[in-house]
Amino acid sequence: MDHRPQAWGRPRDDVYGAYDASYLHTSGPKQATQSPIVTGTSVIAIKYKDGVVMAADNLASYGSLARFTDTKRLRSFADTALVGFGGDVSDMQYLDRHLTELAVDEAYANPTSSPDDAAANTLSAANLHKYLGKLFYSRRSKFDPLWNQVLVAGLDDDGEPFLASADLRGTTFSSPSLATGFGSALAQPIMRRYAATEEDAAQLTREQAVDVIKECMKVLYYRDARSLDTYSIGVVTKEGVEIKTDEKLEQQSWAFAERIRGYGTQTV
Secondary structure, three states: OOOOHHHOOOOOHHHHOOOOOHHHOOOOOOOOOOOOOEEEOOEEEEEEOOEEEEEEEOOEEEOOEEEEOOOOOEEEEOOOEEEEEEEEHHHHHHHHHHHHHHHHHHHHHOOOOOHHHHHHHOOOHHHHHHHHHHHHHHHHHOOOOOOEEEEEEEEOOOOOEEEEEEOOOOOEEEOOEEEOOOHHHHOHHHHHHHOOOHHHHOOOOHHHHHHHHHHHHHHHHHHOOOOOOEEEEEEEEOOEEEEEEEEEOOOOOOHHHHHOOOOOOOOO
């Protein structure tokens, strides 16, 4: 061994040869995100007779820190579909750019002079969901997954309301109401009171569906520590996509906390 301080811990090159660091090199795929750091919480959505209502709060948490309070997690695709992102924010931004490029490619591939013809030649929500499911599965198969679960809402090829989910493993499924994150435990039971089946969802009006979503957002704000009282809500119908990005929960107050008393001498 070379006992000079500047070479401690290294074998002598003149005796053992130069250090071989080839094992540090890898020919595998590029791996950007292996554990989510900045994340968004629940996305919730419910069908009604003419379309789908979806909502997600505007918080992106850095671990357990409520760091970014203006992160919009609902995206419109070609004014025909609505996509809600839960999970890693950096992967969400990648998917957002990817879907923007896809929408541009679709527009150039199907040039039309009529807005009605353009809508007919654009990917439907059902087509978009199938595409995203394949994309998630492809990345998962390369051991470089996109750490997201997305909800895709819109209309299917028959013009009926469509709502489905895809996650980082490429698992896909559909339901009259869907939620990601803690919403699957906290909001889903509320939505299933009104839309347990497709027949129930077909009886809901737009106003009723919006009220159900707002009630769920209220519950999530109080019960999910990674949530916020400012949220985005979107409605997708055959007329297009409407998104409001700065909705505020009304009459939300933690004033009752002032009446909570702990141990020790107190004046009530």
